[in-house]
Amino acid sequence: MFKKISATLAKFVSPKYFYQHSSRILFVSTFFTVFLLSIGLISGLFFAPADYQQGDAFRIMYVHVPAAFLSLAIYSFMTLCALLILVWRIKLAEIFLKVSVSIGLSMTFIALVTGSIWGKPMWGTAWIWDARLTSELILFFIYFAILAIANAIRDSTTSAKASSIIVLLGAIDIPIVHYSVNWWNTLHQGATIIQLSKPSMSIAMLYPLLLMIAGFITYTFSLILYRTRTEILLKK
Amino acid sequence: MKLLNMSGYALYVWSAYGIAIAVLAVNVYLSIKARRKATLSSLKKK
Numbered sequence: 001m002f003k004k005i006s007a008t009l010a011k012f013v014s015p016k017y018f019y020q021h022s023s024r025i026l027f028v029s030t031f032f033t034v035f036l037l038s039i040g041l042i043s044g045l046f047f048a049p050a051d052y053q054q055g056d057a058f059r060i061m062y063v064h065v066p067a068a069f070l071s072l073a074i075y076s077f078m079t080l081c082a083l084l085i086l087v088w089r090i091k092l093a094e095i096f097l098k099v100s101v102s103i104g105l106s107m108t109f110i111a112l113v114t115g116s117i118w119g120k121p122m123w124g125t126a127w128i129w130d131a132r133l134t135s136e137l138i139l140f141f142i143y144f145a146i147l148a149i150a151n152a153i154r155d156s157t158t159s160a161k162a163s164s165i166i167v168l169l170g171a172i173d174i175p176i177v178h179y180s181v182n183w184w185n186t187l188h189q190g191a192t193i194i195q196l197s198k199p200s201m202s203i204a205m206l207y208p209l210l211l212m213i214a215g216f217i218t219y220t221f222s223l224i225l226y227r228t229r230t231e232i233l234l235k236k
Numbered sequence: 237m238k239l240l241n242m243s244g245y246a247l248y249v250w251s252a253y254g255i256a257i258a259v260l261a262v263n264v265y266l267s268i269k270a271r272r273k274a275t276l277s278s279l280k281k282k
Contacts, residue, residue, distance in 0.1 A: 055242075055244065055245060056245050057248055057249060059249050060253075064252070106260075106263055110256045113255050117251055117252045117255075120248065223263060226267050227270070229271075234278070
């Protein structure tokens with residue numbers, strides 16, 4: 001029984017099986033990415049009402065929040081991959097980890113830059129050593145370190161192991177980024193959507209944001225699938 | 237015109253969107269470029 005389960009699992013995580021069965025999923029997720037990002041951008045830029053305090057500057061939120069969310073989500077996914085690499089030596093997890101780093105780095109870059117652009121007119125400064133901003137900057141450097149290590153080591157298995165260790169060490173920053181607004185007095189605002197009571201945002205402003213978050217998720221998912229297929233093709 | 241002006245925050249809003257879209261587009265471009273390279277090397281091996 002146990003042998004049968006492990007054989008089935010081994011089949012699902014084999015790069016060959018993944019390559020054969022991922023093209024349809026990639027097609028569907030690419031379609032949803034184009035659809036969700038188009039609708040999200042149009043509704044965020046043209047239909048969402050202006051904020052009574054921030055005016056139209058609040059529209060930066062529609063690219064800043066999804067990018068910041070994905071910067072944490074991708075790292076969490078990489079942490080899971082790192083565990084799968086170190087414990088079970090799963091080849092597919094090695095490829096997932098390798099292709100996710102640069103996507104995570106670019107999401108963190110978007111979050112930092114758009115946050116600075118938004119901060120300039122709202123806070124009067126583009127940068128402050130606030131807990132949320134500083135921990136997000138540290139996350140950017142962690143992504144950069146993983147990318148550097150992954151590219152510096154030629155042997156793919158050694159590179160994946162070294163990257164996994166750095167990913168696990170860097171994972172401590174994820175709860176710090178997320179809870180920094182609760183643990184310290186920060187200039188950055190607290191949670192707006194994920195609250196136990198109810199979101200402190202009008203529905204007209206919230207639905208384009210949810211569409212953009214969904215669009216960024218499908219974008220990342222599609223890109224990971226596409227790059228993983230490329231890596232498998234290279235190793236064939 | 238009112239939309240382009242973004243109630244006086246045009247520079248901030250459009251530059252934020254421009255940078256975000258450019259980074260997302262570069263990611264897609266690099267992925268397609270790597271795929272073409274992989275396909276070519278795979279064909280050469282065959």
